[in-house]
Amino acid sequence: MIAFIVTACAAFLMYLILTAGSGTIGFWSLSELVMGTLLALLTGLVARKSLCRSESYRLLSPVRLLLLLVYVPVPFFIELTKANLDVAYRVITMNIRPGIVRVHSGLKTDFGIFMLANSITLTPGTLSVGIDEETNDLFIHNINVGVGDEKKKIIESTELFSLVNLPAWIRRIAE
Amino acid sequence: MIDAWILTVLCLTILMVLATVRLVLGPTAPDRVIALDTVNTLVIASMILFGVVFKQIIFVDVAIVYGLLSFVSTLYIAKYIGGEL
Amino acid sequence: MTVIEIIVYICLAIGVVFNTLGVIGLLRFPDLYTRMHATTKATTFGSIFTSLAVIVYALYLFLTVNDSQYLTLAIHAFLAVACLVFTNAVSAHAIARAAHRSGIMPSPAVVDRLAEAKL
Numbered sequence: 001m002i003a004f005i006v007t008a009c010a011a012f013l014m015y016l017i018l019t020a021g022s023g024t025i026g027f028w029s030l031s032e033l034v035m036g037t038l039l040a041l042l043t044g045l046v047a048r049k050s051l052c053r054s055e056s057y058r059l060l061s062p063v064r065l066l067l068l069l070v071y072v073p074v075p076f077f078i079e080l081t082k083a084n085l086d087v088a089y090r091v092i093t094m095n096i097r098p099g100i101v102r103v104h105s106g107l108k109t110d111f112g113i114f115m116l117a118n119s120i121t122l123t124p125g126t127l128s129v130g131i132d133e134e135t136n137d138l139f140i141h142n143i144n145v146g147v148g149d150e151k152k153k154i155i156e157s158t159e160l161f162s163l164v165n166l167p168a169w170i171r172r173i174a175e
Numbered sequence: 176m177i178d179a180w181i182l183t184v185l186c187l188t189i190l191m192v193l194a195t196v197r198l199v200l201g202p203t204a205p206d207r208v209i210a211l212d213t214v215n216t217l218v219i220a221s222m223i224l225f226g227v228v229f230k231q232i233i234f235v236d237v238a239i240v241y242g243l244l245s246f247v248s249t250l251y252i253a254k255y256i257g258g259e260l
Numbered sequence: 261m262t263v264i265e266i267i268v269y270i271c272l273a274i275g276v277v278f279n280t281l282g283v284i285g286l287l288r289f290p291d292l293y294t295r296m297h298a299t300t301k302a303t304t305f306g307s308i309f310t311s312l313a314v315i316v317y318a319l320y321l322f323l324t325v326n327d328s329q330y331l332t333l334a335i336h337a338f339l340a341v342a343c344l345v346f347t348n349a350v351s352a353h354a355i356a357r358a359a360h361r362s363g364i365m366p367s368p369a370v371v372d373r374l375a376e377a378k379l
Contacts, residue, residue, distance in 0.1 A: 020335050021328035084278060084305040091285040091298060098294055098366055118349040122304065127297055129356045141293045141356065141366065179272060183310060186276045190283045197286050197295075205292050205359040212351060213286060213299045217279065219344055220307040223337050227314050232329065235336040239343055246347035250354055257358030 003052035006060070008044030010051065012036055059111065059174075067173050075164040079123040082163060086125055090143060099145040100129060102154045103138045105167070112174035113138075116157065119166055126160055180228045187221045208252050215245040264320045268313045275310035278302050291367045292359055300352040304345055311341040 015036035016028065023029020059065070090096055103120075107113050113136055117128040120140060130139040137154070157167045191214050198210040222238035225231075254260045285298025314337045322330035 017335060017339065021332035027328065027331070080301075080305060083301055087285065087297060087301050088278070088281050091281050091288065091302075094288070096289075096294060096368075098291075098368060100366060117353060118346075121349045121352055122301060122345070125297065127293060127300070127356055128353050129293075129360055141297075143294060143297050179269060183272045183276055187279060187310075190279055193283050194286060203292065203359075203364055205355055205362075205364060206295065208355055209292070209296055209299050209352075210286065212348075212355075213283065213303055216299075216303045216307055216344065216348065219340065220275070220279070220310050223311050223314050223340055226333060226337065227317060232333050232336060235333065235340055239336065239340045242340065242343045242347060246343075246351055249347075249351040253351070253354035253358040255358075256355070257361040259358075 002057060003048040004044045006057070007048045007051045008040045011043040011047075012040035015039060056109070058109075064173050067169070071169050071173060075166060075169055076119060076123075078164055079119075079161060079166060083122065083124045087143075090125075095144075097144050098141065100139055100141050101145060101152075102132075103140050103157050103160065104154050105136055105138055105157050107136060107167075107171065107175065109174050112170055115170050115174060116167065119170065120157075120160065123166070124160065124162070180224050184221045184224050184228070187217050187224075191217050204256055208249065208256070212245070212249055215242070215249075264316065268317050271309045271313035271316065275306045275308075275313065277306070278309065279306035282306060292364055293356065293366045296352055296356060300348055304348045307344055308341055311337050311344075 015032075019032045019036070020027045022032050025033065059068075105113065105116055107116060113131065117131070117138060120126050120128045120138065125143040127141045127143075128138050129141050131137070132139070138157075140160070142160075158165060161167070194210050194213045194217070198207050198214070201207040201210060219238045219242050222234050222241065226234035226238075251260070279302070282298050282302030285302060286295050289295045289298055315334045318330045318334035318337065321327070322334065
């Protein structure tokens with residue numbers, strides 16, 4: 001039942017965003033609102049199993065959603081800018097030292113691992129290649145392995161980021 | 176104002192042609208896939224710019240659907256390369 | 261030249277520069293994984309900035325002309341770029357994993373823990 005309500009609300013919100021600017025009630029016209037409600041109920045009925053597969057509704061708390069909305073434009077964007085300047089430097093000078101290292105994430109939920117893997121792919125010189133599903137460790141292709149890091153069996157995820165501590169943010173959002 | 180948008184689209188088109196060089200040369204199949212992915216990203220970026228140039232929102236809608244379809248096709252090619260299909 | 265036009269020109273210039281760097285990296289780097297670094301990061305960042313120029317320009321027109329189709333243009337451009345960031349990250353991970361499973365190793369590499377772990 002909760003899965004149905006959540007899926008229908010998400011679908012209705014998406015429909016409202018896509019049709020903003022069509023009429024006079026707020027930004028929407030009456031026909032769009034009625035059609036959106038009907039389509040959202042239908043979507044909730046059909047897709048309730050696939051959106052809420054893990055049966056955990058931890059992300060519904062407003063604090064976590066607010067943190068997620070702050071996370072993408074501020075700390076993540078800072079790291080994204082730094083990563084791109086780094087890649088620009090390496091494209092011009094070809095000063096690279098690549099290698100695949102094992103990173104200890106310390107996260108337990110699927111959503112946390114998903115966010116950490118995507119953040120790692122888009123930020124400093126790293127690209128997630130594989131996941132050890134038993135221990136939730138990530139395998140990361142690093143474009144510039146630090147001197148001495150190739151000897152270590154496993155490195156912590158906080159060592160990858162230098163300006164902002166992204167794993168702590170992800171832990172606060174997803175765990 | 177219009178000239179800057181069209182100039183940007185022209186630059187992105189030249190970049191698409193350059194990415195096609197890797198698509199033809201690429202020694203392995205995944206090289207070709209990432210070259211195709213780059214071309215798709217540039218096509219989406221220039222479609223959003225076209226939406227402003229011609230003042231038609233339909234270009235941006237087509238860009239959203241194009242992006243999602245290219246994502247699905249890339250995932251299926253990746254499954255095929257990894258031998259899971 | 262108004263302030264809005266200057267902001268739009270700067271965003272377009274940053275976008276074109278980073279897209280160019282991404283494509284140059286795609287042509288120049290030695291193996292698959294380093295090429296993927298260039299394409300996923302640089303072209304995503306460049307596309308964010310060209311779309312940001314569109315969003316700023318459309319919001320400016322919406323506030324001055326007060327025509328609601330410009331608001332729709334800004335929101336749809338934002339949705340397109342959100343889809344782009346999400347799908348680029350996920351598909352880069354999928355291709356990297358598939359390539360490593362199919363036996364393409366990083367050719368200049370100081371260490372490869374994934375091949376040692378044998379997953």
